[in-house]
Amino acid sequence: MGAELSLRAVRHRRGGRDVLSIDRLDVTAGERLAVLGPNGAGKTTLLRLLAAVEPPTAGRITVDALDTASGGVDLLRRTAYVTQRAGLLSTSALRNVELPLQWRKVPRRQRRQLAMDALDRLRVAHLADRPARALSGGEQQRVSLARALALDPEVLLLDEPAAGLDAQSRTVFFADLDRALGDRAITVVQVSHRADEALHFADRVIVLLDGRIHQLGTPDELNRRPVDTDVAALVGYENLIDAEVGPDGTVLVGEAPTGLTTDHPPGPVTVAAFASGVRLLPADWPGLPVQVTRVSPGPGHRTVAVAGVVSLLAHVPLGAGTLRAGLAVRATFDPALSTILPRP
Amino acid sequence: MTAEPVYEVLARSATVSLTATVIASLLGISLGTALALAGLPGRRLLTAVVNTGMAVPTVVVGLIVALLLWRSGPLGDLNLIYTVRGMIIAQVAIATPLITGITMAALQLLPPELPEQLRSLGANRRQLVLRLWIEARLPLLAAAMAGFGHAISEVGSATLVGGNIHGQTQVMTTAIVENVSRGEFGTAIVYGVILLVLAFVVNSLLASIQQRGAVWARN
The missing domain is CATH 3.40.50.300 (P-loop containing nucleotide triphosphate hydrolases)
Incomplete structure (x- = not known):
């Protein structure tokens, strides 16, 4: 006992x-x-x-x-x-x-x-x-x-x-x-x-x-x-980015939508997102405008680095489309694999 | 004066040095352990004394012991001057700092987490110390070997405290010095070779125990 x-x-x-x-x-x-x-x-x-x-x-x-x-x-x-x-x-x-x-x-x-x-x-x-x-x-x-x-x-x-x-x-x-x-x-x-x-x-x-x-x-x-x-980084959230909550609860980076909504009051917040919760979409879709900078193989996925209005790491399943450096894409976050943190 | 058979001088040398080594090992290993593991008051001062003791010429140690044991000295009533027991005391005083210093270093070189790991596994103080000695057995044997080497090879204190009395306190080293001073180099060389063989045999014995332990630990 x-x-x-x-x-x-x-x-x-x-x-x-x-x-x-x-x-x-x-x-x-x-x-x-x-x-x-x-x-x-x-x-x-x-x-x-x-x-x-x-x-x-x-x-x-x-x-x-x-x-x-x-x-x-x-x-x-x-x-x-x-x-x-x-x-x-x-x-x-x-x-x-x-x-x-x-x-x-x-x-x-x-x-x-x-x-x-x-x-x-x-x-x-x-x-x-x-x-x-x-x-x-x-x-x-x-x-x-x-x-x-x-x-x-x-x-x-x-x-x-x-x-x-x-x-x-x-x-x-x-x-x-x-x-x-x-x-x-x-x-x-x-x-x-x-x-x-x-x-x-x-x-x-x-x-x-x-x-x-x-x-x-x-x-x-x-x-x-x-x-x-600090805790988010320890837990393993690969992406921590500054964002704003709009009056309707939409989370934005600049003017671009992140795909997230929140009941936080309007103002500055931090979005914490696992790399597996970053979705890379065609460039004409709504989301954060970014460009692929690097694609590297990982265990069971590819790790894709993107940069633009923000820099992010995304895990993309093997065989999910063709991604190459220089490709323009839009990034959004999966609400189940992201969280909104207050920004002091 | 009838010359004493060499085997008797040899036996006396071995007895004095081995007895002194055993006593000095008991004292030195205990003191070295206390200095390495226990938060003794005045530990720094004691460590400095031990380190100084390792470097003091043996003749100086012999002089101090002789002054203490001298008939008119503070320990004169014990009648130890010019006796084998007096020589053992002097050799203990010579070997103890050396064994203490090596013991202290050996225990401090063990993995630092080991004592607290053993304590957390339920070892009491006695069990802890015993186990650490077993872990440090190779350098502790080296300490005893160094102590013996120091004791058997020294001549200053043996002369001052023992007096080189034939048939009573003459040992191999003092016999060598005496023969050299008389110009009997051949005899001195024979004594020297025999002393060398004695030191070799004792150290080989200890080294073989040490190496057996090292090989086992490695495999």
Whole structure:
């Protein structure tokens, strides 16, 4: 069963500056929370404080009712922390997983069984006797995760566990993680600077910027309603353009229609649009007048750069017409893949 | 004066240096660990003292130990001057800073996330330190080897604290110096070769343990 996490008025200073400042955050037992933010946003600091490897400068963090500042080894043993680097010891993969169980005085036979089960769940049981540090990056991360899961923790803290892996290995890694967690009600907090990882994984996501929670919501809320351009950029909106809301709610760039309407009051706004939500239409259709500047192949689509009244990136399905550099087109936005943000 | 058999001098040299190395390793590894991992008060000062200790000529260390152990010195009542135990104390004083310094550097060179990763996995302080020593076993063995090399090869403190008394405190290095001063170069060279072989055997033994660990970790 997972544990509840609670942060109250938490402040953390390092090098004379605030690196984390969270007034209130509650994570329910069994919840999967993703922490999304750019480098230096305070994500790892938050995880280190939750893991109780260092106390906050001020404020209170509790795991169930236990204060992390006074919990000691008993508290540490309720959580498992997987760092960005696998941090394996120079011994066999199996021994790496067994050792923390030994520290918890699990009998020898039982810990061997638990360790092998955990390695098996992460599909690395066949590497059990290999020196852990000689394994590939992906294999090491799996062993590191197996080491954490073998402890049957109430809280699992993951610090960008797939950071060093290529795209394909990352996908497989997270599929394995999902399967390994199964229906266990462990509370999981995962830090990531990649929106795809965070949104795929979590029940809720917090966006951390400059050590503060900028937005907290479900992945769907973040996807559809980022609070500002910073969050939109983090979530993966490739296009952020300045626009105006007309008196009738039509969103315009200059005099040109974007294909969007809104109930925002008339005035300046920012349109955030995914590249897959940009439609390129014949030049005599209504829309933003632009010209194709570059067409490059992408996975399952072509990436088309256009410039004119605005510069945009569009993803066009393979085989959808002939697009070439220099072609004049009109661009509009798909309302389902775009959102209107207030412009300060 | 009847010359003492060379094997007895050799045995004394080995005993003094190995005993001093074991004691200095216990002290140096503990102190180096505390300096590397614990937020000791006065850590910078202690580190500076250790670094200075690594560079102090052994004859100076011998002089200080001799003054302390001298009959009229502060520790004179212990009757350790011109004894094997006194020589061991001097060699411990010589080897400890070296082993401390190398231990400190070895632990600081481990991946910085390792201690907190181990703590977060539930290691208590004792388990944490033990595991870090195992992780740093190769440089720690190198520290012991350096300590032994320092101890077995030094002559200044052995002369000042041991007095080079035949049959009691003469060791290989002081025997070499004595033979050279008497013009018996042939004997001195034989002693030198034997000392070299002793150092080679002990270091080879430690190096083989070290390399076995390194090969295993690599494969």
